[in-house]
Amino acid sequence: MGSFEGDVYLLFRLLLCKEDKRVFRVREKGIVKCLSGLFGCSLQEMLTDLEQGDLGETAKKFFVASGLSKQKSTYTLKEVDDWLEELTNTTRDDQHTAAFKTFIERATGDDLKLICKIIDHDLKISIGARYALVALHPDAFNAYKNSNNLKAIIEKAKNYELKGDGGLKRKMSLSVNLMTPIKPMLARPNNTLEHTVQRCPNGMFAEIKYDGERVQIHKNNDEYKTYSRNLKPVAPHKIAEVQQYIPQAFTGATTIILDGEILLMDTNTNLPLPFGTLGIHKKTAFTNATVCLFIFDILYLNGEMLLGLPLCERRKILEENVKPIPGRIALSEVHRPKNVAELTAVFNKVVSENIEGLVVKDIHGTYEPNMRHWIKIKKEHFDGMCDTVDLIVLGAYYGTGNKGGLMSIFLMGVYDEKEDRFKTVCKVGNGFTDKTIQELQTAFPVVKIEKNEAKCPSWLSCKKMLLPDFVVKNPRETPIWEIKGAEFTISKFHTADSISIRFPRVIKVRDDKDWKTATSLKYLRSLYEKGGINRKKVDDEEEEENDEFNTIQPKMNSLKINTQTSQKSNTIAKKSKEDEVDGKDVFLGLNVIVYKVENEERLKGILKRGGAGLVDEDDEGFSIKNVTHIITEETNEKQLYNGVKQENPNCCVVSPLWIDACLKHNCLVSERNFLIS
Known part of the structure; x- marks a missing residue:
């Protein structure tokens, strides 16, 4: 490790804080509250x-201004790591304050800035495990993917180095460790069956996609452990009912690692119940249901790692070593379609049974941890909202990052004749250039209410969660914007009969309309009941191939914002055809956080070129009000998703694959199939 004399493992653990699975139960605003009291500032x-936009910079700025910061850091890596470990055990405000009080007694401004970033699991230095670990050994990252054991990787790399230069030439491999979870192999969405078949030239398994919770089961003799998709132990109440059956199903194996899903099965219909029903409160509502474990892969058996075997061989081994128990433990249902027509028939069948979809796998494919080489196809991949609505601008929110201090997200709504009030439908920030954002600051009169319920005017019906920073001075005199989205949906946070729009974006200003001729609540309700779903018709050749199935794809509209000739219309910037290719302006108007992903700088570059505003500070998803999207990996903490939905219910937490899908179609596509939940 060169001339470094410290603990290399601790160095990499802190450097790769995105990989650190420790949970710090303190939110961004909670940290600010603690620090303001300790600093004696407002x-x-x-x-x-x-x-x-940056908690670390804010903490450093006020710490230094307080005169309490030290000039030179004296903390060791071990002391920092020990302090972080203690912080994981704190849950109350007074405990958080006591912990930070101890830390700042010896800290510099930079110490505090970095500790805030580590708590947030992002040092913002654009380095991930792949690039850090290959500095130790060319094979270190691949070995880490298989083992998920950072400490073992570091120790092995140190041993290679001690043996001289030849160490780097010897291949590093690290076997799967029992009772240490492996990062799961993942699936990428696809919206054409033809392309799915092309991706599997060797033949395919089409497995039922169970709408359950991913689990990984480890058995070592009589000891069993079960891990979630996020590599955390599965909550006891989710696995308790099926746990007693696990030893009966695996009698022939002394050691084994299995990949599967756990879900509730309706005993009357023998069909799976929806995702989320395993929750400790929701599960009790289903009296005619049992918890069932569906197993679809085997990764390890009796001391032998199976990741490198073809799927067809792994499936055979799985069938030979797992004994199904009716209603409790089952092997996944697998089909072997040979062409598009046969895959179509299987897909139609599962859709008709209200099953979520299929996961298609190459029969010769190996198991690649954390890689998206499987394909998932779901009915929702082909849906899209075909209607547009003309909504009234009701209010606005401050942006963050490079739009901090500016109104950049707008609250849209409809008029309710019965109550003579304006009701909220969605928040929108898509479709605006930076120049447009500047022009919108003075485009119509607003009143600052600072999300204060007491200042909310009587004409506005708005849930407390969505109170804006500003409301329009007179909703009968403000612009009407045409809005398009992926689909109509129900949201308990909006007041227009709870009808909202997923993925809303501005199409154009409707200068020909006012509040009276804009979409009314009554008409919005009729659109929702109609469904607003567009299905693209197939051509004659596709009809001939299978006349019972239409290959349907989302109707993609570009983000070109049409303009009128009036003064109001100038607030929406024109875009030429040249701007609508190669990803330009695809992400226009979005406020995006890139959080815990590989190739972070590449993704940020794509988003920036596409017109997105990059928010500098992630706060684990808690209390960021004006962010439209968070791009993150599915293997991250569910704490992020839950926190975002509490603070900003309209924010979409999506995987990086959503960016690829948008670039492929050169426009924004529905996030529905890329959501992290």
Whole structure:
């Protein structure tokens, strides 16, 4: 490890904090609250500074200004790691305050800035495990993918180095470790069956996609452990009912690692119940249901790692070593379609049974941890909202990052004649250039209410969760914008009969309409009931191939914002055809956080070129009000998703594959199939 004399493992553990699975139960605003009290400064001033987008910079700025910061850091790596470990055990505000009080007694401004970033699992230095670990050994990252054991990788690399230069020439491999979870292999969405078949030239398995919760089961003699998709132990209440049957199903294996899903099965219909029903409160609502474990892969058996075997061989081994128990433990249902027509027939069948879809796998494919080489096809992949609505601008929110201090997200709604009030439908920030955002600051009169319920005007029906920073001065005199989205949906956070729009974006300004001729609540309700679903018709050749199935794809509209000739219309920037190719302006108007992903700089570059505003500070998804999207890996903490939905219900937490899909179609596509939940 060169001349470095410290603990290399601790160095990499802190450097790769995105890989650190420790959970810190303190939110961004909670940290600010603690620090403002310790610094003796205004909480409101710190929160205002935080709106610029970076907790670490805010903490450093006010720490240094307080005169409490030290000039030279004296912390060791072990002391920092020990402090972080203690922080994981704190849950109350007073405990958080006591922990930070201890830390700042010896800290510099930079110490505090970095500790805030580590707590957030992102040092913002654009380095991931792949690039850090190959500095130790060319094979270190691949070995880490298989073992998920950072400490073992570091020790092995140190041993190679001690043996001289030849160490780098010897291949590094690290076997799967029992009772240490392996990062699961994942599936990428696809919206054409033809392309799915092309991706599997060797033949395919089409497995039922169970709408359950991913689990990985480890058996070592009589000891069993079960891990979630996020590599955490599965909550006891989810696995308890099926746990007693696991030893009966695996009698012939002393050691084994299995990949599967756990879900509730309706005992009357013998069909799976929806995702989320395993929750400790929801499960009790289904009296005619049992918990069932569906197993679809085997990764390890009796001391032998099976990741490198073809899927067809792994499936055979799985069938030979797992004994199904009716209603409790089952092997996944597998079909062997040979062409598009046969795959279509299987897909139609599962859709008719209200099953989520299929996962298609190459029969010769190996198991690649954390890679998306399987393909998932779901009915929702082909859906899209064909209707547009003309909504009234009701309010606005401050942006973050490079739009901090500017109104950049707008609250849209409809008029309810019965109650003589304006009701909320969605928040929109898509379709605006930076120039447009500047022009919108003075495009119509607003009143600042600072999300204060007491200042909310009587004409506006708005849930507390969605109260804006500004409301329009007179909703009868504000612009009407044409809005298009992926689909109509129900949201408990919106007041227009709970009808909202997923993935809303501005199409154009409707200068020919006012609040009276804009979409009414009554008409919005009729559109929702109609479904607003577009299905693209297939051509004659596709009809001939299978007249019972239409290959349907989303109707993709570009983000070109049409303009009128009036003064109001100038607030929406024109885009030439040249701007609509090669990803230009595809992400126009989005406020995006890139959080815990490989190739972070590449993704940020794509988003920036596409017109997105990059938000500088992730806060684990808690309390970021004006972010439209968070791009993250599915293997991250569910804490992120839950926190986002509490603070900003309209924010979409999606995988990086959504960016690829948008680039492929050169326009925004529905996030529905890329959501992290």
